[in-house]
Amino acid sequence: MRVMRREAFFALFLAAALLVFSAVFAKGTAARAYSQTAAQPLQTEENEQVTQGSSVSLPVLMYHSVLKDPSRTGEYVITPEALENDLAYFKKNSYTAVSGAQVFAFVKNGTPLPEKPVMITFDDGHLNNLTYCAPLMEKYGMKCTVNVVGAFTVQAEKENDPNPYYAYLTREDIAAMEESGFFEIGCHTYNLHSVNGRRGAKKNSWESTEEYIDVLLRDVEKWRSSTQLGSTTQLGSAAEPERCVYAYPYGYYSEEGFEALRQQGFTVFLTCKEAGNNITYSGENFVKLNRYNRSGLVQTDEFMNGIGI
Numbered sequence: 540m541r542v543m544r545r546e547a548f549f550a551l552f553l554a555a556a557l558l559v560f561s562a563v564f565a566k567g568t569a570a571r572a573y574s575q576t577a578a579q580p581l582q583t584e585e586n587e588q589v590t591q592g593s594s595v596s597l598p599v600l601m602y603h604s605v606l607k608d609p610s611r612t613g614e615y616v617i618t619p620e621a622l623e624n625d626l627a628y629f630k631k632n633s634y635t636a637v638s639g640a641q642v643f644a645f646v647k648n649g650t651p652l653p654e655k656p657v658m659i660t661f662d663d664g665h666l667n668n669l670t671y672c673a674p675l676m677e678k679y680g681m682k683c684t685v686n687v688v689g690a691f692t693v694q695a696e697k698e699n700d701p702n703p704y705y706a707y708l709t710r711e712d713i714a715a716m717e718e719s720g721f722f723e724i725g726c727h728t729y730n731l732h733s734v735n736g737r738r739g740a741k742k743n744s745w746e747s748t749e750e751y752i753d754v755l756l757r758d759v760e761k762w763r764s765s766t767q768l769g770s771t772t773q774l775g776s777a778a779e780p781e782r783c784v785y786a787y788p789y790g791y792y793s794e795e796g797f798e799a800l801r802q803q804g805f806t807v808f809l810t811c812k813e814a815g816n817n818i819t820y821s822g823e824n825f826v827k828l829n830r831y832n833r834s835g836l837v838q839t840d841e842f843m844n845g846i847g848i
């Protein structure tokens with residue numbers, strides 16, 4: 540009996556040793572295969588840090604409305620079929636969709652990004668983003684950032700007419716989207732989505748920096764309460780979803796407001812400058828990104844070739 544127990548123990552030990560050995564071997568092989576093919580110093584292995592100063596190319600796409608009716612297609616409206624073609628293109632070409640939070644973690648801390656990251660963003664907070672994008676994001680295992688205008692959310696809750704053609708997201712929709720894991724919610728201001736008077740979130744030439752910052756901060760406060768159910772005191776706390784993206788309406792911004800917004804927890808600033816990005820692990824506490832408007836008037840291949848991806 541005693542001998543059998545020892546034999547059993549030995550067999551168990553052998554099996555465990557074999558398991559550890561094969562795991563180490565497999566990891567070594569994967570790491571070698573990666574280092575042979577990687578063109579950039581960026582590492583994708585878990586728990587591995589990126590060397591400070593490393594850069595990665597990050598295309599950011601800007602979508603708006605998604606509608607089935609092809610006669611509605613335009614600069615800011617795309618069909619769900621075209622959106623699916625884009626996602627299929629990303630998948631086929633080994634692109635991985637990343638969130639603003641992931642982008643910032645790379646820039647600030649060197650947290651590795653997938654080898655070919657792409658950021659998919661939707662502006663304005665259309666209800667049709669939930670109707671048509673959610674099933675596609677789930678199907679392709681991708682995530683996107685939806686930049687919501689707070690005043691539109693208030694309007695949607697007041698009107699209570701959930702028609703994907705013209706309605707906007709409510710706080711309940713937003714909460715469900717954040718819960719799903721396929722959506723990150725960004726700030727597209729509460730009520731600065733206009734070019735009549737102030738140009739977006741840009742400083743007026745006649746106002747002082749203090750007055751301007753006051754406008755921005757009041758707007759952010761209202762944006763929070765209009766886009767979040769429950770407590771809105773502290774973004775990023777355990778009870779609050781992580782929201783670090785600030786998308787400037789129409790791309791207008793002023794440097795004077797930057798630091799105040801950063802102190803509110805925003806670290807990823809989206810503009811409308813149509814260009815790519817080369818983001819660097821620099822330790823910097825914010826990142827500003829250019830975006831390509833994804834017009835619904837061009838085919839997937841033509842658009843992707845046009846932006847060089």
Ligand SMILES: [Zn+2]
Pocket residue numbers: 662663727732788789
């Ligand atoms: Zn907008």
